[in-house]
Amino acid sequence: MFDPRRFGRLAAVQWTEHRREYLWFFGIGIAVHACSWFVLTEAGMRPELYDLGEQFFVYWLGYAVTALIFAGRQVSMLARPESALTWLMRPASGFEKFVLMLLMVMVAYPLLYALAFQVCNLPATALAVAADNAREAAPSERYMGPYLPFATAVRPAEEMGNFLIVNTLQAVVLAGLLYFRGLSWLKTLVAVFVLVVIALPLLVSVTDANPRTLIPGLVDVPGGFAVDAWRWTLWIGVPGLFWTSVYGFLRDRELT
Amino acid sequence: MTGQDHTGPGSHFTTGNAGVIEIEGLRFGCGRKALYEGFDLRVDSPGLYGLFGRNGSGKSTLLKLLAGLLFPRGGRIRVSGHEPRLRHPDFLAGVTIVPEEFHLPNLSCERFVRHHAGFYPRFDRAVLDEALATFEVDSRAPFDSMSLGSRKKAVLAFALATRTPLLLLDEPTNGLDIVERDRFRDLIRRPEQADRIVLISTHQVHDVDQAALARVDGVVYQEAIGAQAAFIATRNDDVIEPVQLELLYRALCRAPETVVATLPAKEVSHV
Numbered sequence: 001m002f003d004p005r006r007f008g009r010l011a012a013v014q015w016t017e018h019r020r021e022y023l024w025f026f027g028i029g030i031a032v033h034a035c036s037w038f039v040l041t042e043a044g045m046r047p048e049l050y051d052l053g054e055q056f057f058v059y060w061l062g063y064a065v066t067a068l069i070f071a072g073r074q075v076s077m078l079a080r081p082e083s084a085l086t087w088l089m090r091p092a093s094g095f096e097k098f099v100l101m102l103l104m105v106m107v108a109y110p111l112l113y114a115l116a117f118q119v120c121n122l123p124a125t126a127l128a129v130a131a132d133n134a135r136e137a138a139p140s141e142r143y144m145g146p147y148l149p150f151a152t153a154v155r156p157a158e159e160m161g162n163f164l165i166v167n168t169l170q171a172v173v174l175a176g177l178l179y180f181r182g183l184s185w186l187k188t189l190v191a192v193f194v195l196v197v198i199a200l201p202l203l204v205s206v207t208d209a210n211p212r213t214l215i216p217g218l219v220d221v222p223g224g225f226a227v228d229a230w231r232w233t234l235w236i237g238v239p240g241l242f243w244t245s246v247y248g249f250l251r252d253r254e255l256t
Numbered sequence: 257m258t259g260q261d262h263t264g265p266g267s268h269f270t271t272g273n274a275g276v277i278e279i280e281g282l283r284f285g286c287g288r289k290a291l292y293e294g295f296d297l298r299v300d301s302p303g304l305y306g307l308f309g310r311n312g313s314g315k316s317t318l319l320k321l322l323a324g325l326l327f328p329r330g331g332r333i334r335v336s337g338h339e340p341r342l343r344h345p346d347f348l349a350g351v352t353i354v355p356e357e358f359h360l361p362n363l364s365c366e367r368f369v370r371h372h373a374g375f376y377p378r379f380d381r382a383v384l385d386e387a388l389a390t391f392e393v394d395s396r397a398p399f400d401s402m403s404l405g406s407r408k409k410a411v412l413a414f415a416l417a418t419r420t421p422l423l424l425l426d427e428p429t430n431g432l433d434i435v436e437r438d439r440f441r442d443l444i445r446r447p448e449q450a451d452r453i454v455l456i457s458t459h460q461v462h463d464v465d466q467a468a469l470a471r472v473d474g475v476v477y478q479e480a481i482g483a484q485a486a487f488i489a490t491r492n493d494d495v496i497e498p499v500q501l502e503l504l505y506r507a508l509c510r511a512p513e514t515v516v517a518t519l520p521a522k523e524v525s526h527v
Contacts, residue, residue: 006345006375013371017361082359088325091348091375251343255325 001095010092010100025073026116029066033058033120048132048144050124055147056155059121060162063113064169071105071170072185075177079184081255094251101250102243105170110163114149121146164235171242178249181256206230276300276336276421276453277322283330284314284321291317294331299453302421304444307457315457316356319424322455323353336421349376352415353424358408365395365410369417378419383448387413390439405431416443423454 041047077083090097125146132144145152150159172195176188203211207227214231282295291314299305307315320326321333324340324347333340338347361368365388373379388395391409399407408431415423429437444454 003345009371009374016363016367016371020362077359080359082355082357085325085353085355086359088343089323089348089351089353091345093345094343096345252327254327255320 001093006092007096010096030116030119037124047128050128051142051144052147059117064166067166068173070109072173072177074101084255098247098250168239171239171246174246175242278334281331282328284328302451302453304454307455316426319426319457323351350420351422352418352420354411354415356427360399362398362400364398376418380417380419384413384417387416387443421452423452425456
């Protein structure tokens with residue numbers, strides 16, 4: 001079912017065929033990031049306000065948006081019969097193709113995004129530090145250094161929570177795009193909306209109107225069996241369920 | 257016949273021992289339109305087979321079902337002992353399909369081959385080089401810079417070089433000029449292709465007659481005959497000549513029952 005040699009070959013083909021697309025994706029992402037920062041500063045945002053908190057916000061907002069698009073693009077070839085045929089007929093097991101997709105979305109993308117973010121963030125923080133030092137008033141005590149996810153200990157629990165939320169949404173997007181035929185993005189968005197509408201009241205009632213307690217380590221509240229059970233369900237069970245359905249839909253995919 | 261059912265078992269062509277294509281009671285349809293209803297077929301010897309039928313009669317669909325790209329709604333398909341719908345890696349490494357419309361990444365043929373050849377255990381570089389030379393395809397040029405015909409020739413050359421036990425070709429000569437069709441005919445009849453089943457789908461006997469399949473080992477003819485279907489095959493030594501093929505095809509389109517009644521039982525079986 002899983003042959004490392006064949007998997008390596010599959011990964012090499014994936015990289016060879018899509019590397020331009022990946023480079024374009026990151027290039028556009030970096031350009032959008034740089035332009036946004038430039039526009040915001042031109043519009044009156046003082047550079048020295050770009051402290052760690054701001055970087056944290058920008059990083060995770062950018063990650064949430066681009067990671068979902070990137071995940072969706074992993075199955076975009078299946079939307080066209082010609083490219084779907086090539087992909088489906090490639091001699092590798094469905095599991096190997098799924099694992100490759102999982103690694104791309106869960107491991108490679110976060111690492112590359114973190115790297116690409118620094119391309120914009122390092123010059124921006126340098127400008128922010130210079131602006132902060134140039135002020136007549138004494139330099140602020142805020143941390144102005146660059147934000148490194150999971151390394152600059154800001155809010156590690158929140159970082160992990162954000163990562164898991166985005167990861168779950170990626171699985172939902174992939175499952176939706178693989179399940180729905182025609183207008184799959186729109187149908188997936190509607191499905192996500194419906195899921196949120198159903199899940200929110202449930203989470204609010206379970207957590208006594210404080211869903212943040214479900215993020216381990218974020219809120220200092222006594223756990224208890226019920227909260228712990230919900231945490232496990234939410235962070236392991238739900239993503240696991242969606243990723244399993246991604247595998248199922250991928251394996252049973254027919255040519256449209 | 258467009259949109260009619262292909263029904264009835266009894267399509268059996270064999271001169272060898274190893275079972276390669278086995279279809280039993282196949283049911284498949286597009287939406288409410290039934291294409292296959294209890295269709296049977298067995299091809300268990302290497303050779304070059306033509307699959308004829310009118311537009312929409314399900315020729316391409318049958319190829320996709322055999323490749324595991326579509327799943328039957330009923331019945332059973334086995335190819336070299338594998339169930340195609342499971343798309344087992346060993347099965348995929350044993351089947352090459354060239355669809356009528358295909359996608360190629362923006363790579364050179366050389367680079368494409370370097371990365372894909374390893375998937376096919378019997379891949380033959382010499383066959384590829386010969387086919388590319390015959391087709392006059394520059395293996396260093398990126399696919400995006402090639403014409404549609406050149407890309408098709410590159411894909412055909414790769415398909416021939418994989419030497420998989422089963423090769424499925426859907427309208428392979430579409431987009432090729434007369435000279436290239438002749439070259440394709442020569443290549444597909446080379447000895448190194450003789451140990452595989454090559455199933456060619458086409459809706460024009462003219463193509464087959466003129467260039468691609470001047471001599472065929474067998475003919476799979478799928479056409480509705482009332483509530484039944486006919487499968488016509490010849491043994492390898494009973495080669496159908498092009499003119500006979502065209503006449504047979506035309507006659508079958510017009511009066512299938514009469515033709516089937518006049519053909520020898522060993523060549524036609526229907527229930």
